[in-house]
Amino acid sequence: MRYVDELRDPRLIRAVAAEIARLADPDRHYRIMEVCGGHTHAIYRHGLVELLPPNVELIHGPGCPVCVLPMGRIDDGLALAEQPNVIFTAFGDMMRVPGRRGTPLEYRARGADVRMVYSPLDALKLAQAHPEKHVVFFAIGFETTAPSTALTLQKAKALGIRNFSVFCNHVLIVPAIRAILDSPDMRLDGFIGPGHVSTVIGCRPYLFVARDYGKPLVVSGFEPLDILQSILMILRQLAEGRAEVENQYSRVVPWDGNRAALAAMAEVFELRPYFEWRGLGFISQSALKISEAYADWDAERQFDVPGVRVTDPKAAQCGEVLKGVLKPPQCKLFGRECTPEHPIGALMVSNEGACAAYYHYVHRLAAAGRDD
Amino acid sequence: MCLAIPGQIVALEPETHLALVEVLGVRRRVNVDLVWDEGLREGDWVLIHVGFALSKVSEQEAAAQLRLLEALGEDEQAMEEVRGYLFDVAE
Numbered sequence: 001m002r003y004v005d006e007l008r009d010p011r012l013i014r015a016v017a018a019e020i021a022r023l024a025d026p027d028r029h030y031r032i033m034e035v036c037g038g039h040t041h042a043i044y045r046h047g048l049v050e051l052l053p054p055n056v057e058l059i060h061g062p063g064c065p066v067c068v069l070p071m072g073r074i075d076d077g078l079a080l081a082e083q084p085n086v087i088f089t090a091f092g093d094m095m096r097v098p099g100r101r102g103t104p105l106e107y108r109a110r111g112a113d114v115r116m117v118y119s120p121l122d123a124l125k126l127a128q129a130h131p132e133k134h135v136v137f138f139a140i141g142f143e144t145t146a147p148s149t150a151l152t153l154q155k156a157k158a159l160g161i162r163n164f165s166v167f168c169n170h171v172l173i174v175p176a177i178r179a180i181l182d183s184p185d186m187r188l189d190g191f192i193g194p195g196h197v198s199t200v201i202g203c204r205p206y207l208f209v210a211r212d213y214g215k216p217l218v219v220s221g222f223e224p225l226d227i228l229q230s231i232l233m234i235l236r237q238l239a240e241g242r243a244e245v246e247n248q249y250s251r252v253v254p255w256d257g258n259r260a261a262l263a264a265m266a267e268v269f270e271l272r273p274y275f276e277w278r279g280l281g282f283i284s285q286s287a288l289k290i291s292e293a294y295a296d297w298d299a300e301r302q303f304d305v306p307g308v309r310v311t312d313p314k315a316a317q318c319g320e321v322l323k324g325v326l327k328p329p330q331c332k333l334f335g336r337e338c339t340p341e342h343p344i345g346a347l348m349v350s351n352e353g354a355c356a357a358y359y360h361y362v363h364r365l366a367a368a369g370r371d372d
Numbered sequence: 373m374c375l376a377i378p379g380q381i382v383a384l385e386p387e388t389h390l391a392l393v394e395v396l397g398v399r400r401r402v403n404v405d406l407v408w409d410e411g412l413r414e415g416d417w418v419l420i421h422v423g424f425a426l427s428k429v430s431e432q433e434a435a436a437q438l439r440l441l442e443a444l445g446e447d448e449q450a451m452e453e454v455r456g457y458l459f460d461v462a463e
Binding site for chain 2: 038041042045046091117118119120121122124125141144145147148151195196199200222223251252254258259260261264
């Protein structure tokens with residue numbers, strides 16, 4: 001690089017870290033939640049925890065779409081995969097997530113036609129290439145991913161492709177943040193707001209966090225300096241008794257989001273009255289289902305889905321870790337029965353899950369002599 | 373999962389709402405409906421997610437995002453994802 005990009009300049013990173021240490025009131029313990037799994041991953045990978053004073057604690061949030069999906073939804077989706085004429089498609093992240101009777105890969109080993117796709121458009125193309133089959137796309141993800149599913153369904157409808165349907169598990173970030181703010185066992189001082197979700201929804205939807213709950217929220221990029229600057233902005237608000245939504249990632253995130261994406265979502269999806277989140281329980285209006293106008297492409301209407309409800313294995317404390325009440329190593333199964341090789345909880349499967357991130361990088365933390 | 377992959381637009385195809393983009397040397401078409409009304413030109417950079425351009429970004433931001441992917445060890449994963457977009461490849 002001709003010049004040291006200011007986002008990577010170690011001097012700048014040290015300067016911001018020093019400013020954080022200076023600003024953090026020593027006899028106060030700050031609990032700041034990073035909502036998005038991508039931030040969790042970046043924080044551990046860059047070892048940012050080590051740059052923070054001990055009284056500034058980062059709490060991992062629910063922003064990992066694989067982690068929040070209840071096991072019952074996976075079983076329901078895989079019940080479709082077992083239908084003789086169905087090709088079941090999903091993103092790579094889903095392939096190793098365990099349902100009660102195994103992971104999608106294990107279903108494939110038992111003969112189900114389970115295929116990994118990198119885009120919903122690939123699933124649609126499979127449907128065009130196999131008119132004799134019915135292709136189901138197992139859709140997951142927050143508002144970052146929901147527009148892509150919406151546009152794919154618009155295309156299926158426009159082209160009249162009827163052997164294609166979506167099993168919709170898209171979830172919304174704002175109701176999850178509200179549920180966390182409302183849950184009694186959560187004491188948080190501020191939020192690092194999601195980056196890529198916000199390119200779609202903008203920053204306005206988070207205003208309730210500052211207005212109704214009096215907590216700062218800063219939408220952050222993913223570079224080390226972005227995350228540290230966002231933490232500094234939160235601490236500055238707290239020091240000055242302010243509670244506002246700020247956009248640190250303004251070089252990518254427009255304050256009003258992406259109009260075309262929001263329009264597509266509004267046409268293709270409707271709010272579910274409630275949806276179960278792993279670890280957070282039922283949250284009202286927190287997920288999307290396919291709208292009336294696209295009923296012919298809704299797998300839950302085209303097939304009768306069992307609607308299985310499965311409670312997590314008792315010993316696994318995914319819920320508490322997901323809400324940040326527990327740190328990964330405080331779960332009894334962490335690193336013992338539950339490891340990346342044979343994950344029990346979804347937080348260990350997805351690399352955005354707190355447990356997977358902690359497991360991969362925990363040796364660095366342990367080496368630094370701080371078991372945070 | 374919510375991987376945002378920076379790609380440079382090599383060619384625009386208005387009739388199919390696709391654009392040929394290059395990501396770390398891999399060329400694939402992606403859907404550009406979500407950024408169409410921001411006005412696209414060849415040479416522009418976009419963030420790509422599951423086959424769709426999600427937002428337009430500056431060249432500097434694209435470089436920062438590429439470097440971040442390398443730092444997170446996700447550049448291989450990004451190339452694998454882009455190589456995996458087969459919806460544009462003729463049979």
